[in-house]
Amino acid sequence: MNPKIQQVYIAGLKATVLVRDPSRLNGELAKDTTVIQGDVTNLEDVRKVMNGQDGVVVALGTRNQLDATTVMSHGLRNILLAMKEFGVPRISVCLSSFLFWDPAKLPAQFSHIHSEHVNMIQQLEASDREWVACLPPHIAANEPDNKGNYKVIHNENAPRRIVSKHDLGHFLVHCLMTDEHLSKRCGICSPEPPKEEEQKA
Template identity: 40%
Template sequence: MTKTVAIFGSTGTTGQCVTETALRKGYKVQVLVREPGRLPDNLRTQIGLVQGDILSYADVLATVKDVDAVIVALGTRNDLKPTTDLSEGLKNIIQAMEASKVEPISVCLSAFLFFDIDSGRVPDKMKDITAEHQRMYDLLKASSLKYVAVFSPHIADEPATGYLVENEKYISRKVSKYDLAEFMVDSLDLTLHHRTFVGIASKSA
C-alpha cells in the first residue's frame, strides 16, 4: 500500500489536483519544483519540497528518496514547440526509481497516442508534443517499473463525477481534472493497470 508519493509537475493544473488528492487520501507527499512560489500556500505547508529541476538527476534522486511511488504530471504550459525536456526528465525519474528500488509510477500522457501520428487524428500543431509523449511512453515500456500510462483526453476544468478507465482503449474526448487526479493516485495500487496504458473519462462525459 502506497504511503508516500513523489509528484513531478505539481505546479501545473493537473499536478496541483494530484497533489491535493494525494494529501486528501492521507499520503505523505514529496515534490520537486523550480519555483516553490508557484504552489499555493495551503499545499506548500503540507508537503516535503525539493527545489530543483527534473533535468538534474541529483535533484530527482533527492525527491524519490524514501518514497513508495511516483506520479508524473509534467507539462509544457501550452508551449507546443519541439522539446525533449519531458522525456529527459522522465529518463532521470526512471533511473532514480530503479536505483532507489521504487516501482509504481503513474504518468499522464496524451490520448493522441491512441492514434498513428499521421492518421489525420492528430492535429498538426499537436504532433511535436505527441512525439515527445511517445518518447516518454517508450521509456516506460523499456523500464522495469510498474507503470500506468494514462492516455488522457482534453483535461476539463469541470466538477468530479467519478472516472471510467479501460486498459488500452480510447473512451472519451475529455476528463475532469479532478477525476484524472483521483485515478492517477488510485492507480498506484491498482495492479490490473500496471505495465499498460489506459483510456480515461469522467462518468459525465
C-alpha cells in the first residue's frame, strides 16, 4: 500500500486521491480509497477531489524525468485555487532537501526539477492556506517504518541524508493534525540504524 495513504487509515481518516492512472494503485489501496482519475494540471479535475476535504497531501513528481517541466508548479497552483474555493484549510507538500542547498552546489542534472520546487515553495509562502513544506533527502523504499520515530528540523537540513518512505508518509499526514509545523520548511530524516546493522552493511 502507498505509505501516505496507509498512514491515513492508521490515523483513522479517509482518503480521496487524484491519479492519472488508477491501475497503478494496488487492489488493497483502490478498495479502501475514493479514487478519482484525472490530471492535476486540469483545474476541473482537481475540483472533483476537493469538496468536503479537511486537508491535502501533495506528492507530485515526474517519474524520474529530469527535463524542464511546469507540471508540478501548475498542479500546485490548481490545488491551492481549489482549496480556497472549497474552504480547505491545510496542505502538506513534499518537495526536496535541495531547497536547503546553496544553488551553486546543486547537481546540474537536477536544475529543472529544483526550479519547479522553488516555484512551488514560493506559491506556498504567498498563499493564504495553512501549509507545511516537507523537504526530504533521499527517499528509501527499503528503510524500516519507524512508527513516528524520525527527526524533523525546521528551516534547515536534517542530519541524515535518508528517510524511509514510511516515515515520510507518516509526517505528510500527521503534520496536518498539529500547529507545530505550520509555515515551516521541514527537514526530515529517519534515525540512525543500530550499530550492529551498520557494521553488517
